[in-house]
Amino acid sequence: MNMIPIKNNVFYMGLKDPDRTIFDQLVPLPQGTSYNSYFVKGSEKTALIDTMYPKMINEFMENLKKAGIEKLDYIISNHAEQDHSGAIPVLVEKFPEAKIVTNAKCKENIMNMLHVDESKFIVINDGDELSLGDKTAKFLISPWVHWPDTMFTYLKEDNMLFTCDFLGAHYTQYDLFADCSPALEEAAKRYYAEIIMPFRNFAKKYTVKVREINPDIILPSHGPIYDKPDFILKLYEDWTSDNVKNKVIIPYVSMYDSTKILVERLQSALIKAGIETKTFDLINSDEGELAMEIVDCATIVLGSSMVLAGPHPGVVSAAYIVNALRPKFRHYSIIGSYGWGGNLTGVLEGMFTTVKPEKIDYVIVKGLPDDEDLAKIDNLAAEIIEKHKTL
Numbered sequence: 202m203n204m205i206p207i208k209n210n211v212f213y214m215g216l217k218d219p220d221r222t223i224f225d226q227l228v229p230l231p232q233g234t235s236y237n238s239y240f241v242k243g244s245e246k247t248a249l250i251d252t253m254y255p256k257m258i259n260e261f262m263e264n265l266k267k268a269g270i271e272k273l274d275y276i277i278s279n280h281a282e283q284d285h286s287g288a289i290p291v292l293v294e295k296f297p298e299a300k301i302v303t304n305a306k307c308k309e310n311i312m313n314m315l316h317v318d319e320s321k322f323i324v325i326n327d328g329d330e331l332s333l334g335d336k337t338a339k340f341l342i343s344p345w346v347h348w349p350d351t352m353f354t355y356l357k358e359d360n361m362l363f364t365c366d367f368l369g370a371h372y373t374q375y376d377l378f379a380d381c382s383p384a385l386e387e388a389a390k391r392y393y394a395e396i397i398m399p400f401r402n403f404a405k406k407y408t409v410k411v412r413e414i415n416p417d418i419i420l421p422s423h424g425p426i427y428d429k430p431d432f433i434l435k436l437y438e439d440w441t442s443d444n445v446k447n448k449v450i451i452p453y454v455s456m457y458d459s460t461k462i463l464v465e466r467l468q469s470a471l472i473k474a475g476i477e478t479k480t481f482d483l484i485n486s487d488e489g490e491l492a493m494e495i496v497d498c499a500t501i502v503l504g505s506s507m508v509l510a511g512p513h514p515g516v517v518s519a520a521y522i523v524n525a526l527r528p529k530f531r532h533y534s535i536i537g538s539y540g541w542g543g544n545l546t547g548v549l550e551g552m553f554t555t556v557k558p559e560k561i562d563y564v565i566v567k568g569l570p571d572d573e574d575l576a577k578i579d580n581l582a583a584e585i586i587e588k589h590k591t592l
Contacts, residue, residue: 210241531559
C-alpha cells in the first residue's frame with residue numbers, strides 16, 4: 202500500500218499486518234491489524250501524524266520515497282507506544298529538519314523508549330495550534346485512552362480528527378473507509394474490550410468530546426477510517442454507558458466434568474428464564490472473545506475444578522483478566538467441584554481488587570454433583586433471575 206488520498210491533501214500512509222497473531226504478547230488478533238499513519242500537506246508546511254511499527258519501518262520508508270516525500274517539517278506523535286512511534290528515530294535521521302510535535306508526557310516516553318534527542322521536540326499543551334499554512338492542527342490532550350500520554354490532533358479547516366488508539370479496531374478487511382459491517386462492529390468491540398474498557402470513564406468523557414467536535418471524518422491509528430463517524434460513536438456511547446444487558450457469562454474449567462455438569466445446569470435454567478447465557482471453556486476459548494462478551498454482561502459466574510487445594514490456574518487467570526479489564530458487571534458467583542479439600546473460592550474472591558460486584562451465594566460441591574447439589578444450582582439460578590429483573 203502506498204500513499205492514498207483521503208481529502209484535501211491529507212493522505213493515508215499506513216500499512217496492514219494481516220499475519221500478526223498476537224498484540225502486546227497478550228491480545229489475540231484473528232485477522233491481524235493495521236498501523237495507520239497520515240501525511241498532511243499544507244500550503245507552507247508538511248506533517249506526518251503518527252508513524253509505524255518497528256518491524257515494518259523498511260516498507261514504510263520505501264513508501265515515503267515512492268510517494269516523493271522529500272521534505273517533512275513536523276512529526277506529530279499522538280501516543281508514544283512503538284506501534285505508532287517506532288519509525289521516529291529513522292525519520293529524524295532521514296529528515297533532520299523535522300520536529301517532533303507532542304505533549305510533555307509523550308515526549309518523555311519517546312525519549313525513554315526510543316532514545317531520541319530532546320532538541321528534536323516541540324512540546325505543546327492542550328488547545329495549542331500549529332499552522333501548516335492553509336491547514337491548522339489543534340491538539341487535544343486526551344490521557345488514559347489508553348496511556349497517560351495520548352492526545353488527539355484536529356485539522357480545523359478539514360474537520361478531521363485523528364484519535365490514535367481511541368475508536369480503533371484490529372481489522373484489516375477494508376480498503377480505506379469503514380464498511381460499517383457487523384464484522385467491523387465485532388472487531389471494534391473486541392478492541393474496546395481488550396484495550397479501552399479498563400479506562401471506561403475516560404472513554405465516556407472523550408466520546409462526548411468527539412460528539413461536541415462533530416468531525417466529518419475520524420482517523421484512528423488501527424483499523425479503517427470513519428467517514429460516517431456516527432457508526433463508531435453510537436457503539437462507544439453504548440459500551441461506555443452504565444447500562445448492562447440481561448446476560449450472564451460463565452467462564453469455567455472442568456477436569457472430570459463435575460464442574461461442567463453444574464455449568465450446564467445453570468446455563469439451562471437461565472436460558473429458560475430468557476437470560477442470554479454464554480459459557481466459555483477456558484482451556485479452548487480465545488481470551489479476546491471472553492473480553493468482548495463481558496463488556497456489557499450483568500453477571501459473571503466463575504466455574505472451577507480444584508487443583509492442589511486451590512482453583513484451576515485457568516480460572517484464576519480469567520478472574521485476573523476480568524479484574525484488570527474492569528467491566529461494568531453488577532453480580533458474580535463461583536461454582537465448582539473438589540475431590541478431597543482445599544479453598545476453591547478464596548483466591549478467586551481475592552482477585553477482585555478494582556471491580557466490586559455484588560456477591561451471590563457460591564455453590565461448591567464435593568465430587569460428582571447429586572440431586573441436592575443440582576437443587577442448589579437451581580436456587581442460584583433463581584437468585585440471578587431475580588437480580589436481573591431490576592436491570
